Amino acid sequence: MDQQGGVKQGASGSDVSYLVVERLSRRFGDVAAVDDVSLTVARGEIICLVGHSGCGKSSLLRLVAGVDRPDRGRILLDGEEIAGPRSHVEPEDRRIGFMFQDYALFPHLSVTDNVRFGLARLDKARAAARAEEVIGLLGIPHLAGRFPHMLSGGEQQRVALARALAPQPRILLMDEPFSNLDRGLRDGLRTETLGVLRELGTTVLMVTHDPEEALSSGDRVVLMRGGSVVQEGSGRELYDRPRNAYAAEFFCSFNKIPGTCSQGFLETPLGRFAAPDLAEGARATAHIRPHSLRISDEHAQGLECRVLDIILMGEIEEVRLLASGVPEPLRVRSTVRCSLRPGDAATVQLTSANVLIF
Template sequence: MFIVKLKLCIMQFVQETLTPNGYLQEIMSMLQLSGVNLWFNDSHVIKDLSFQVQQGEIVSLLGPSGCGKTTVLRLIAGLEKPWSGCISLANEVISSKELILEPHKREIGFLFQDYALFPHLTVAQNVGWGLSGYNKKRTQKRTREMLKNIRMIEHENKYPHELSGGEQQRVALARARAPDPNLILLDEPFSGLDTTLRNTIREETNSMLRQQGATVVMVTHDPDEAMLMADRIVLMNEGRVMQIGTPGEIYSFPTSIFAASFFGEVNHFSGNVASNQVQTIAGFFPNQKHKNGCEVDVVIRPDAIKLGALDSDSAIKKEVYVCSVKYTGRFSYVWVAFDEAAEPEKYILVRQSGCFNKRVGMKLHLNVSKNDIFLFAKNSN
């Protein structure tokens, strides 16, 4: 009898948490933005923006400079007030047109792009600065605990100017984490570091945040950084959300030309569907879903194409001519065309690892999976 009741309870729970599409609803959203709009004078900078962040999740706001990423962080932090829509933290509304909770009451940690460490305070004093509700003994204990976490305990009496860029970044992160906030906001946290140090600090930061179960919203314009750090990506452009998904979902199943091309160089040709093929200036490509007569854009990533012997699984079973080759050490960039006398605008770019040892003028088969040929209705952005 107990087992039967347990099964009934489980079935009821699943039914109550299923969406109309059959997916389980998200049980606990730490942060939720719903229909948020913001105007600066006559400029509509944030346009009907909605997304949510689960407890313990790292979400990246990714997009080009000026698309509104940092403005979204400022809205979440309470430094800007939405014109419409609302923002909730831990199921409590913290921002709307009618209400705005003061920034210092939001229990949000903010790591600024320039770290914003106080130059007149020591490392320990900087980390303990946000612990205003703690007594002296508890502040010292929490400060030393955070410094041990970031391996900076031996630098507790130093000042910011005595630290390297990477050390300053770690101190700023510890200060943001010290009050144990509900949410941490990171604004381009690694942009000021050189490439080698950036990779190291990024990995250390990611590891620390995940070990502590932190809930994070991180702004970046670097697709690789978002792919490496985030559980999910909110891809933005011109104040709008273009796509939301895991790194793998957005990369493999882009819903727009913008999403497909944001992660690196692409081959992009416009064409028309005829006889179930897309006719472009570069040649014919297989059509998967659009009706004859439709205008479409064809997008193929250079590293999705393989050159060599015919692959029976290839969606394109035609030979191409090698038109140009550039070798950069790690990769070879190869431009090919279906027509030997093709003009450059008809070239298809292929990126292959290592040195490409075929000469210009050679004929090879162009192999690409149908899943790597993205077709978008014209003007779908």
């Protein structure tokens, strides 16, 4: 075991299959919380489980932690079966760290004692040394004597991370670890935390409901829906090459323009797009991201439309347009301020070939 919380290569495991989830299922009555999920995590990899509330991501985390038992399937960690039809290793014996959404710090214990809480198996001197080491590693020695009510949200998050890393877990589970923080603090602290975990080589399974957080944080992203895996891969893969409309729309808002397939192309009011896999006469929808459109005045070439509304979103401005033949208002987003006003005639053009058809 690495002395800073990472895990060294073991004889029984491999880098490719450090954590293996095989056809895991868990039902609560008629609800399939986890439905035939398979997943492989490499040693030192950071995986983000993402999806809407109730998709099964937290239920999967609980099964890996051992606080719940699967109805079917099995889980292996570093070659050891920790859950399955004939085995169930108790949570305290799995050597898995768990960082909760609300941090779950003990209010009557100091920061040092909170960090030492999971070190009961060590003698007092070794536990004190390990706690001091991890507190120093995370840059919070000045907080050692304080109590949780004396800490800011960001400080509580660092203490919770220190407590989770102190026992040198084989894998760290994180359930919405940044959701309680203000956005400005959340972004900075997430970058800092993930930097520490990567430096230590810690294997991480992190749950989030935030699409941007998932895309920017994980080495791989696992999108779930209804207890099942919809798609997994790198953030770029899921954003640029989603397998279906659900995956596409989870990570980005789209202009959805219906059309009909003719001679290998989808014909729409905004243009024709290659669709070689669609049957002649098939109905489909072109998904176009708001930043892939550009607005010009009414004299330019493009689809004729009228400005409905202009919404300032800070750095970005969104313009909503009514266009002939398009059932829903088109949305155009840009960092360039629009000189048109609601009611003005305009034209809109496609500026990117990245059109998704489902």
